[in-house]
Amino acid sequence: MQRHTNITFSYYITQLLDHKKTFFAAICCVCTAVVAGLIAPLYYKDFFDIISTAENPAQEVTKLHGLVFVILGFHAIGWVSWRIAAFCAAYFQTESMKHLSARSFEYIHKHASVFFNNTFVGSLVKKVNRFGTSFESVTDNILWEFLPLLIEITVISVYLSYSQPLFFGIVCVWLVLFCVCNIVFLRYKVQFDEAQAKLDSKATGILADSFTNHENITLFSACVREKQYYTATQDTVYSLRRKRWNLDTWFDVVQYFLTIVVECAIFYYGVNYWVKGILSLGDLVLIQTYLFMIFRKMGSFSRVMRWWYEALANAKEMAEIFDTPHTIIDRVGAQSLAEVHGDVSLDNVCFTYEDGKSILNNFTLNIPAGQKVGLVGPSGAGKSTVIKLLLRLFDATGGVVQIDGQDVSSITQNSLHDCMSLVPQDPILFHRSIIENIRYGKPEATNEEVIEAAKAAHCHEFITGLSDGYTTLVGERGVKLSGGERQRVAIARAILRDAPILLLDEATSALDSESEMLIQRALETVLVQGKTVIAIAHRLSSISSMDRIIVMESGGIVEDGSHHELLSNADGLYNQLWNIQVGGFAHQ
Numbered sequence: 001m002q003r004h005t006n007i008t009f010s011y012y013i014t015q016l017l018d019h020k021k022t023f024f025a026a027i028c029c030v031c032t033a034v035v036a037g038l039i040a041p042l043y044y045k046d047f048f049d050i051i052s053t054a055e056n057p058a059q060e061v062t063k064l065h066g067l068v069f070v071i072l073g074f075h076a077i078g079w080v081s082w083r084i085a086a087f088c089a090a091y092f093q094t095e096s097m098k099h100l101s102a103r104s105f106e107y108i109h110k111h112a113s114v115f116f117n118n119t120f121v122g123s124l125v126k127k128v129n130r131f132g133t134s135f136e137s138v139t140d141n142i143l144w145e146f147l148p149l150l151i152e153i154t155v156i157s158v159y160l161s162y163s164q165p166l167f168f169g170i171v172c173v174w175l176v177l178f179c180v181c182n183i184v185f186l187r188y189k190v191q192f193d194e195a196q197a198k199l200d201s202k203a204t205g206i207l208a209d210s211f212t213n214h215e216n217i218t219l220f221s222a223c224v225r226e227k228q229y230y231t232a233t234q235d236t237v238y239s240l241r242r243k244r245w246n247l248d249t250w251f252d253v254v255q256y257f258l259t260i261v262v263e264c265a266i267f268y269y270g271v272n273y274w275v276k277g278i279l280s281l282g283d284l285v286l287i288q289t290y291l292f293m294i295f296r297k298m299g300s301f302s303r304v305m306r307w308w309y310e311a312l313a314n315a316k317e318m319a320e321i322f323d324t325p326h327t328i329i330d331r332v333g334a335q336s337l338a339e340v341h342g343d344v345s346l347d348n349v350c351f352t353y354e355d356g357k358s359i360l361n362n363f364t365l366n367i368p369a370g371q372k373v374g375l376v377g378p379s380g381a382g383k384s385t386v387i388k389l390l391l392r393l394f395d396a397t398g399g400v401v402q403i404d405g406q407d408v409s410s411i412t413q414n415s416l417h418d419c420m421s422l423v424p425q426d427p428i429l430f431h432r433s434i435i436e437n438i439r440y441g442k443p444e445a446t447n448e449e450v451i452e453a454a455k456a457a458h459c460h461e462f463i464t465g466l467s468d469g470y471t472t473l474v475g476e477r478g479v480k481l482s483g484g485e486r487q488r489v490a491i492a493r494a495i496l497r498d499a500p501i502l503l504l505d506e507a508t509s510a511l512d513s514e515s516e517m518l519i520q521r522a523l524e525t526v527l528v529q530g531k532t533v534i535a536i537a538h539r540l541s542s543i544s545s546m547d548r549i550i551v552m553e554s555g556g557i558v559e560d561g562s563h564h565e566l567l568s569n570a571d572g573l574y575n576q577l578w579n580i581q582v583g584g585f586a587h588q
Contacts, residue, residue, distance in 0.1 A: 004319035005312055011103070011322070012135050015096035026088035030143055033081035034151045040074040041289040043067050049282035089143055096139075097132035104128040104318055111321075112328045113393045114354075120205025123317075127201060131318035137311035145304040149297040156290045164279075166269060167287060171294065174262040178255070182302050185251050186309050192244050193313035199237045201317055206230055212477075248306060255302055259295055266291055328395060328413070335406075336415035342369035342500045342532030343404045344390065350398030351385055351555075359385045360555045362399070367548075369404075369500075372533040374543030376577065377552035383536045387503050390534070392416055403501070421499040425506035425536075427490035429478030434463055435470040437478075437489055441497035449496060457492035459485065491523075504535035516542070540578055549574065 016023050047067045050060050108124060153175070160168035210217065210226050217226050270287060273279040279287075344367040351360040359382045367373050375383040388394050389401050392408050401408045408416055421441065429437045438450050445453075450470070454460040462485055466472045478486045491507060504523075520542065537543040544563040551559035551566065551574045559572050566574035
């Protein structure tokens with residue numbers, strides 16, 4: 001907890017220093033308002049002393065009116081100061097929360113794919129949001145609670161220690177007991193706050209996952225089952241929340257009891273001192289006013305401290321992410337790829353997952369610039385892993401992956417990705433318009449360039465048939481489009497990007513025969529001219545025209561040649577796969 005609290009504070013303090021002018025202006029205004037509020041009761045004392053001792057009150061009216069105006073003046077100063085502090089806080093808090101959200105966004109997106117594979121997207125969203133709102137809670141507590149309380153306790157304690165030592169002693173004993181109780185209680189309760197934050201994130205992730213899989217839930221008639229699963233999580237969440245609330249209530253009882261005891265003691269000794277003439281009525285009013293201010297602040301102090309710990313517990317999960325180092329990073333001094341020709345080389349490459357599962361073993365493959373290569377083989381052979389290593393979505397555990405003779409781990413990730421276009425098997429689109437999704441491959445592209453790319457990918461026809469055309473929103477992950485339509489949009493995006501290396505991962509798997517034929521023509525005539533192409537395919541007919549076909553099995557290369565060369569080997573794996581597919585089609 002302490003380490004992650006330190007991480008949280010380091011980010012929060014950085015933001016406060018970035019807006020130090022408005023932050024310190026808010027502090028100055030709060031100090032002014034609190035001091036004004038402490039000075040006003042001194043004039044209350046004079047006011048009540050005059051009333052209680054004046055032999056002829058009519059003669060004191062002018063003086064009393066003057067005191068009223070002075071008191072109102074200090075209250076006005078306090079009111080204005082609080083308002084200015086609120087305006088300052090509104091500025092630096094919103095700016096800081098915006099920057100914290102942006103930093104969280106950037107840091108999370110710099111994590112490798114495996115991080116997202118193991119994390120609920122919904123829980124990540126909640127963690128990012130809570131990291132910003134926790135900053136608001138922490139700074140609110142500092143400005144509106146801790147700072148005023150510190151000033152009030154300091155000033156009132158100094159006053160009482162000089163003028164009324166007995167009352168000062170009573171207040172000190174009460175403060176010590178109060179603080180000890182708070183510390184013990186909060187240290188006990190923080191474990192439940194952290195557990196609550198984790199459960200909230202988990203519940204949010206389950207909820208988001210259910211929305212993503214709405215169609216599956218409907219088709220499998222699983223709504224009741226999923227509701228039970230979600231409700232079981234919510235039962236745990238709210239059971240823990242109820243326990244936290246009950247703990248808060250019991251502590252409020254203890255706190256209220258301590259306050260009542262001290263208040264009774266103050267009244268008892270105060271009245272006795274007034275009867276004996278040691279205190280004037282004004283002194284009694286002043287002491288009661290000051291003590292009421294402390295009691296009011298300390299009464300809310302325990303709640304504020306609970307909110308403080310809850311805010312830190314909420315921020316802790318994002319702090320844990322900040323504390324998790326990125327696994328794929330640019331090396332110090334990494335250079336950008338300059339002019340890329342498209343030579344691809346994997347030399348004795350090995351790759352093993354964290355769980356120990358080996359995928360590639362001393363894998364070697366050299367692809368000259370401009371060559372079109374197909375990767376085929378049974379599932380689990382390592383085909384997609386080759387693509388991911390080229391994109392550096394993973395780092396090889398052995399060997400070297402090179403582009404134009406440069407180790408991909410020694411060049412910047414941005415320049416590496418800029419030289420490649422990927423058309424995945426299941427393209428995921430942004431919940432934006434179609435034109436925005438296509439333009440994502442080249443943000444500066446004109447509308448005319450986007451339309452030309454769409455025509456080349458044979459998706460212009462279906463786009464113009466939509467009610468809103470290119471401005472049609474595609475839905476989350478592109479769900480408003482069919483699988484084939486999403487794939488053609490992804491191909492249009494790759495055409496527009498015009499990168500020297502093209503990676504196709506089952507790029508036509510979701511297309512019907514006619515659409516596949518059109519896309520194959522587009523790939524042959526527009527996309528692949530002069531480009532290095534690496535295409536993964538299970539449908540062997542889609543890569544039969546490639547310059548070269550690599551047959552993979554168990555993380556290695558078992559065959560390498562053209563389509564006709566591989567078919568001539570009757571005992572080869574490619575020949576077997578081809579006969580299975582041709583036989584299957586013939587049987588159908």
